[in-house]
Amino acid sequence: MKINNLLINWYNANKRDLPWRHTKDAYKIWLSEVMLQQTRVAQGLPYYEKFVDRYPTVYDMAQADEQEILTLWQGLGYYSRARNMHATAKIVVDQYSGLFPKSYAEILSLKGIGEYTAAAISSFAFDLPHPVVDGNVYRVISRLFAIEEPINKPLGQKSVRTAVHAVFDTQQPALFNQAIMEFGALHCTPKKPLCTRCPLQDNCLALDKGLVDKLPLKEGKTNVKNIVHSYLYFRHKQNTYIEKRESGIWQNLHQFPLAEENLSPSQLIKKANLLIKNKINIEIGSCFSTTHLLSHRKIAAHFYTIFLDEKPIFSKSNIFEIDLEQMGTKYPTSVLTKKFLNQQKNDDK
Numbered sequence: 139m140k141i142n143n144l145l146i147n148w149y150n151a152n153k154r155d156l157p158w159r160h161t162k163d164a165y166k167i168w169l170s171e172v173m174l175q176q177t178r179v180a181q182g183l184p185y186y187e188k189f190v191d192r193y194p195t196v197y198d199m200a201q202a203d204e205q206e207i208l209t210l211w212q213g214l215g216y217y218s219r220a221r222n223m224h225a226t227a228k229i230v231v232d233q234y235s236g237l238f239p240k241s242y243a244e245i246l247s248l249k250g251i252g253e254y255t256a257a258a259i260s261s262f263a264f265d266l267p268h269p270v271v272d273g274n275v276y277r278v279i280s281r282l283f284a285i286e287e288p289i290n291k292p293l294g295q296k297s298v299r300t301a302v303h304a305v306f307d308t309q310q311p312a313l314f315n316q317a318i319m320e321f322g323a324l325h326c327t328p329k330k331p332l333c334t335r336c337p338l339q340d341n342c343l344a345l346d347k348g349l350v351d352k353l354p355l356k357e358g359k360t361n362v363k364n365i366v367h368s369y370l371y372f373r374h375k376q377n378t379y380i381e382k383r384e385s386g387i388w389q390n391l392h393q394f395p396l397a398e399e400n401l402s403p404s405q406l407i408k409k410a411n412l413l414i415k416n417k418i419n420i421e422i423g424s425c426f427s428t429t430h431l432l433s434h435r436k437i438a439a440h441f442y443t444i445f446l447d448e449k450p451i452f453s454k455s456n457i458f459e460i461d462l463e464q465m466g467t468k469y470p471t472s473v474l475t476k477k478f479l480n481q482q483k484n485d486d487k
């Protein structure tokens with residue numbers, strides 16, 4: 139039996155029942171694909187359900203307030219996905235009368251949609267013959283064909299893409315794409331692939347050559363940058379003071395006034411006094427320190443509590459007052475800041 143048929147047979151017997159597999163609605167398929175980028179299915183599923191419930195059509199999402207979208211997105215990370223998703227919903231409504239474009243090239247031109255997502259939407263929603271190549275597919279194909287070039291280099295990527303086309307099922311593109319991705323996610327896994335009961339044993343060159351544990355190959359490691367965040371958590375009664383982040387991965391999320399450096403006690407007082415224009419008393423309270431890992435960054439974060447005896451007037455006009463309870467509810471914020479707020483709540487108990 140051919141590889142495509144073996145994969146599809148395996149898929150029909152072993153697939154997970156996931157909501158986006160029951161629809162041909164390009165909007166919902168697009169939502170699921172955006173949410174599952176860099177995210178496990180178990181983590182993305184509740185977000186998918188929440189978004190479909192809150193925004194059942196692309197019109198609902200296009201009209202939504204970005205702050206509300208970011209609030210719903212909190213915890214899923216990679217916030218540029220949410221911002222791009224909102225922008226694309228507006229484009230689909232404004233330029234395509236609310237109907238997702240049906241050609242691969244037009245789908246690819248939308249914001250936040252790369253080759254993988256364009257192939258997924260065009261095959262799942264419109265049955266167009268475009269193979270998807272995600273991390274699972276890279277692994278399965280590089281093992282089946284014993285591709286020994288690093289898959290994070292152009293030569294390895296080209297070899298994998300050529301090999302995918304050789305086994306791709308142009309008659310059943312949606313089914314083939316789902317099958318190979320699911321096979322990689324559940325069967326031909328990064329660690330302990332189920333080779334002893336694999337329907338592709340006779341076709342697998344990595345198994346034949348004893349290379350399963352070595353493939354796929356990756357060259358060089360991602361450089362992780364160490365950075366410091368010192369947050370000034372001002373408190374006056376039940377209120378605190380925040381700003382909207384203007385750039386970076388947490389763009390448009392909210393944070394306590396931030397210094398991207400380590401602060402000694404005297405520097406902290408100087409910084410606080412620089413930010414506050416009126417003459418009021420400040421008292422430094424406790425500091426909560428934690429380490430937060432992102433894909434390319436390791437943040438040493440410090441949250442300094444600073445009590446104020448009067449309402450402050452800030453020298454920066456973008457810092458504004460909120461009720462503490464609104465942080466993370468009305469004003470979306472990062473998982474890092476939520477970690478601090480949860481710690482505060484536990485301390486108050």
Ligand code: SF4
Pocket residue numbers: 278281282325326327331332333334336337338339342344345350
């Ligand atoms: S034999 Fe092992 S490595 Fe080869 S496709 Fe099957 S699970 Fe993957």
